[in-house]
Amino acid sequence: MSATRFTNQSDYGVGIGLRIPHYQHILERKPLVDWFEIISENYMVDAGRPLHVLDQILERYRVVQHGVSMYFGNAARPNRGHLKKLKALTKRTNTPWLSDHLCWGSVDGRYTHDLLPMPYTWEAVEFTARNIREVQDFVEVPVAVENVSSYAEFHASEMTEWEFLCEVVERADCGILLDVNNIYVSSQNHTFDPLDYVNAVPADRVAQIHIAGHTKYERFILDTHDHPVIDPVWKIYKRAIERCGRTATLLEWDDKIPSFEEVHREALKATRYLPQSERVKIEAAA
């Protein structure tokens, strides 16, 4: 939902992920884009080209931070050094909220750099919510947690993924970044109805939605972000918007990246389902 406490009362429409192959096009042609999502870790550096480009982007565009290695689902508490760098970046970008994934990814100081699925247990609910609260308190920006695509399930799980997500966000009192492509991928890999997932999510907590493409193999689907969004995913998106209303929407395209125009065109297909903002309605009426 737009303009809630989970989005810092901001109203964002359709954005795309800021990716290196598009830097030149964006900086030279300055296309009209509602907002960009950046991968926080790519800019949590001391100096050099990444920050130079980011500063130029920030002069003209709104940016939202998306992380890939906070690992809320780690049994260990969030890394302080990581948190400090993340907070410093939020000051630079003025991100209205930030997101990361409902997963684990490092153990005993060794990082997998993957978004690993969790056993959906009550114990995991507790430490995951604790970690999210700790991050949110430290960075002083609303946090949204994103559901991940998964390829494996645990015997130890005591609830469904969406029940787990609901329990975690309630206890952490945080927002949700609902990735409808991830819901589709996991629904195919684990055989459940994706609409059951969308219908169970607390709509008032959804701060942002991700859309993306994936790769279908013979016996499973991989979340590759290297294709256009397929119709069944748009169907899930449509349902999510029916429930959540106007919500900041972001297309992820991370591999075999086509031209900027093609990526932006694909993202803007979301406007078929997205209600207009109040500001646009007022301007149109005037």
Place this chain on the structure above:
Amino acid sequence: MMSQVLFRPLTSADGMQPEWTDGKPTADVVAGFIKPNDRLTAFERLEIYNQQYWWRLLGVFQEDFQGLRSVLGVRKFDRLAIAYLQVHGSSTWSLRDLGQHLVSFLDTHPELTEPKSALASDMARVEWAKVIAFDGPALPLLDPQRIVRTPPDRLILRLQPYVTLLELRHPIDHMLKRLRENVRASARASNAMSGSRQGAPRLLTAKASRDPIYLAVHRRDFSVYYKRLEPEAYRLLVALRNASSLADACAIAFAHSKVPETEAAEKIRNWFQVWMQLGWLTR
């Protein structure tokens, strides 16, 4: 338990190892905590993650050390990469630091790079220096007036942290330029999409130089560059990095030099002019 499975290297056929550390079938170990579904066994489901882990890390390592890969060849490089990553998996949230221990690892494992160990070591040092130069921290620039105002024996200058000074035996800067040209040429010759793991590179080789090659790896206008240094200039910069005063650094630089004293002063003046322009000197 899941992490132990993921961190185990893949088989030569890029699959998950069928035998667990205690000799039991891995399938039995994995079935103890992962559910199968109607299409995949528990082993196959976890194998997806095992593969993703290794392919991701190997892809990043390969991208950071393309020159080393061209020196060693694909098979030898892959063997080195797996051996290295087993000991030095990623220990930070950023994959940028993945190669931070490679130079010391090569020093202690020459058997992985023989008979090109010296060349491999030089290449790894320059490629790691490139990582540092790309986004390493930058300190405020030195006020030129400070050099003028402070007596040389009390003047301590610092070098930007993103500048790496190297003494090499091989012309790595020229080799990397050749590699870049090879990559450009092969990109022009094919329209094929590039995957995360590149194909076999053209092998790069070079004879060891009779005299040391002194190289600074640095950045300017947000791009990484190499700059060859005269021996005395290298020694001067190393001395500054080691916190010598300007006077001491100059003395160290020309201690065993054949450069006449009259020319030395002129050289120092010119070097400092260039280094100031490049933004290497800091407070």
